[in-house]
Amino acid sequence: MKSKKRFISAAAALLATLAIVIVVGKDTDYEKTSYAMAAMTDIKLSGSGCEKTAEEINDRIVECENREISRNIASSDVSKINSEKSCAVSEKTAGYIRQLKDFSVSCNGAVDITIGELTRLWNIGGDDFRVPDAQAIEEALSGVGYENIAIEGNTVTIGDEQTLDLGCAGKGIACDEALGIIKSSGVKKAVVSVGGSVLLWSRNGKKEFTVGIRDPQKGASDYCMTVRTGNTFVSTSGTYERFSVDKNGKEYHHIISTETGYPVENDVLSVTVFCENGLLSDSLSSACLILGYEQSEDLLNRYDACAVFVFKDNTVMTSSGFSYELNVKDDRYILK
């Protein structure tokens, strides 16, 4: 009788331990989807204090857009620079502009944040699209020139001809801001996606992530390739992303050449860049799309970044510094 009791209590104890192990071992995951920077923002966190951290990230991204980098919100730093041509801005804004000016120097102006007048003129993706006339384009193009940006302390000055547009880096900047918050929180693993620019991060740096690269010829979330990475920032630029169609049915995409003033025309369909910095990954993806495969090589190496190019003939190429595992999921695409 006694041994039976002992047997039952032992069994109960073991089962209780098992239950505790199962409950405690459960991953505390949290996901938040919202909208910021005219895009869908998806924040996936695991670790402790996820919900609070996700709120903080979301607020910070909205704040970053409203107070610092939006050119459509009159009270933002960038809008103030555009209207006053010279004014003191927040340290963050001055920092972004400094980094982006340096980047323009590196890529010889392929990506240039003084392109504002030109993008406003084209208004790709906006209502009532029509191709601007050649003279207006010529005029807007003459105002493009990163050399005219001067930054002293937190005071940014541009020439009368220039208008800033940080569209090429906004989503990447949002990812950088997210990482700043995550690092000082209890979060152990984070996947933050701001309109296709992605931050992948785990505290020990050893976790492997899988990133899908959008199929440039299919729906918004159909991926044709996956890449296994560690901690990194990923950004993709593609001609499919935002475009307008004129009355003759010709498509015009949103990446405007700073040389011709017209949307870039080359053999590249999309470029996905992996880099240690969000602002750079975002700017680099635009720059690589503009420059094409050969000319991007040096630029990527300079920033210790690597890229996957998808070309119009369905071939796929990786830059020389690319060391991740790439899997093509759709056999229409051929990896070279």
Place this chain on the structure above:
Amino acid sequence: MKNYFARTTQERKLLGRVDVLIIILIAAICVGSCVPLFLKKGDVTAKIIYDGETVEEINLSQNEKKFTLEVGRCDIAVEGHEIFFANSPCPDKVCMNAGRLRKSGEFASCVPEKVAIILKGDRKSPDAITY
């Protein structure tokens, strides 16, 4: 002299009640830890998010019906294992152009109307999609 070998004379059995219990427990742990693997496979669920809040979750793998949901000012249609934006008042129609979603990891969103559909479930889907 201390008797070091007291137990040597005593014969231990091969299998006691506790042994059976231990083996059952280990088997339970193994089977139990495999259950989530089986549950997660295959079943794709669609999450509909309106202004940051999940308003609906639909198990697409189990669904055979055809119906339409009104979320905000958008119409979302579900047809069997597929879900898509049937109608939206937004100007660019990016959401409708996203087409029919069926695989885990796919999503479509209408930014102006703040409506999104995200498909989840399959463990093999990527952590994120870059576009």
Place this chain on the structure above:
Amino acid sequence: MARKTALAAMMCALAIAISFLEGLIPTSAFLPPGAKLGFSNIVTMFCVDTLTLPYALCVTLFKALFALMTRGATAGVMSFCGGMLSTFVTYGLFKLKNLDIGYIGIAVCSAVAHNAAQLAVSVVISGTPAIVIYAPVLFASSAVTGILTGILLKIVMPVLKKQNRIITKGVENL
């Protein structure tokens, strides 16, 4: 005393020999990677049962040193931690009276303890807690190899004990 030490030394040699021979058997076909047959546990269990805990711990230590010398630091640390924990668990189970536990149960617990400690060490060394997912697989294989070891023990133990008694008789006659 001297003879007991000699016996312990013999057991060390036996444990090392068994684990070495075990390494020669290709197990990849029927065991998951990282899992071993663990028949050298037989020796440890015999030592715990008949030679007291300190001797058993010595045998474990020597086995770990052997692993350290032949297979490197990681293997040494793994063998040490796994061996120590499983020896203590085995000792505890042997000492518990009125517990209806047989050789199979003890061998299974010992194997599970061995694997659990090794897994914990590899989590610390690699810094990836995610490999804990591997635990059920390891535990399942420990259960199977534990049952095998238990059966072997049941067969081998009486023989070993008879031998032991002959040796120890000598000790008491000295």
